[in-house]
Amino acid sequence: MNADVFTLFPQWFDWFRTQRHVENALAQGHSVDTVDFRSSTPLNWGQVDDAPFGGGAGMVLRVDVMEAALRERYGVDPVELPSRRRVIALTPIGRVLDDALATELAAEPELTLLCGRYEGFDERILEHFVTEQVSIGRYVLAGGELAAMVVLDAVLRKLPGVLGDDHSAIEESFSDALEGAPEYPHYTRPADWRGWVVPDVLLSGHHARVDEWRREQSRKRAGGPLP
Ligand code: ADE
Numbered sequence: 001m002n003a004d005v006f007t008l009f010p011q012w013f014d015w016f017r018t019q020r021h022v023e024n025a026l027a028q029g030h031s032v033d034t035v036d037f038r039s040s041t042p043l044n045w046g047q048v049d050d051a052p053f054g055g056g057a058g059m060v061l062r063v064d065v066m067e068a069a070l071r072e073r074y075g076v077d078p079v080e081l082p083s084r085r086r087v088i089a090l091t092p093i094g095r096v097l098d099d100a101l102a103t104e105l106a107a108e109p110e111l112t113l114l115c116g117r118y119e120g121f122d123e124r125i126l127e128h129f130v131t132e133q134v135s136i137g138r139y140v141l142a143g144g145e146l147a148a149m150v151v152l153d154a155v156l157r158k159l160p161g162v163l164g165d166d167h168s169a170i171e172e173s174f175s176d177a178l179e180g181a182p183e184y185p186h187y188t189r190p191a192d193w194r195g196w197v198v199p200d201v202l203l204s205g206h207h208a209r210v211d212e213w214r215r216e217q218s219r220k221r222a223g224g225p226l227p
Contacts, residue, residue, distance in 0.1 A: 001108065001159060002031045005148050006069055007115040008048065010034035016149050021163055025156045032152060040072040041065045049117065058119030066114070066125045078129045087112040087130045089121055090144030090151070094133025097151055099174035101134070105151070106158035113151065115144030181222035184214035 005013060013034050016022060022032065038046040042064060049059040070078035081087050086108050088094075095101060105111060114121070114130065126133060136147045156162055158169050169175075173183040187198040201213045 001025075001106070001111060001155075002033070003111045003113065003152060003155075004033050004035055004073060005113045005115065005145075005152075006035045006037060006066075006073075007145055007148070008037055008117055009115075009143075009145055010036045012145050013149070016152070019153070021157050022153075025159055025162045028159075028161060030156065030159060030162075032156075035069055035073050037061070037065055037069050040068045042068050052119060056119075059117070060119050061116045061121050061125065063122040063124040063128075066121070066129060070112075070129060081112070081129060082131045085110040085112060086132070087114065088151070089114045089116065089126055089130045089133045090135070090147040091116065091120060091126075091133040092135050092138065092140045094135040096135050096137065097154065099154075099180075102151075102154040102158060105155045111155070113144075113148040115148050117143040178215075178218050179222075181218045184217035184221070 007013070013032065017026065017032060026032065037048045041048050043062075047062075048065045049061050052058065052060050067078055070081060074081060086105070088111065090113060114125070134147070134151060136150045141147060160166060163169050171177040171183070174180055178184075187202060191198045191203060199213065201209050204210070
């Protein structure tokens with residue numbers, strides 16, 4: 001997968017790329033590139049945003065700035081992009097990221113993520129240059145960068161070979177393998193800590209019973225939120 005992130009803070013992604021599973025993905029030929037709006041802005045002094053028409057607080061990312069950045073990166077009129085690749089604007093009001101969306105995005109060969117700041121995007125960007133808006137939850141962040149990292153984290157770990165054990169990404173919370181339910185509890189050594197003991201079945205070496213127990217726990221957790 002080639003993921004391009006358009007942002008005012010490309011250096012934030014330097015840290016993101018140091019995570020083990022992101023490093024693994026990059027080593028396998030996947031990419032996470034950043035494009036800085038300021039390097040292609042047609043405006044003076046690196047300007048990228050402006051006050052909203054009609055008044056109000058905050059600044060809005062300009063459509064001409066976005067067009068210049070997309071045009072420079074892809075060499076086409078950006079109105080053509082939505083028919084060629086998924087172009088995602090990170091916004092608090094978009095489709096909320098879940099396991100199904102992460103799986104869907106992990107199947108894409110190319111992804112474009114657009115990060116807004118402050119009051120967000122000029123609406124014409126959303127109307128003409130993007131395929132969808134994605135949110136990481138119904139709260140407002142100062143910008144889309146952290147949201148883009150969350151999306152990429154969830155997506156990259158689904159790519160084959162990126163996690164140490166591919167099985168980890170298959171049978172996990174909300175996956176089809178667990179029928180969308182939360183994952184079962186895990187335990188490791190010591191088997192007894194302060195009298196808090198690990199369930200016997202997990203120490204039994206009986207794989208079918210372990211499996212059965214895990215599925216039952218997972219179903220139980222689907223009954224409602226955990227304390
Ligand atoms: N930008 C600001 N808030 C956001 C959110 N909750 N999800 C995605 N992008 C955002």
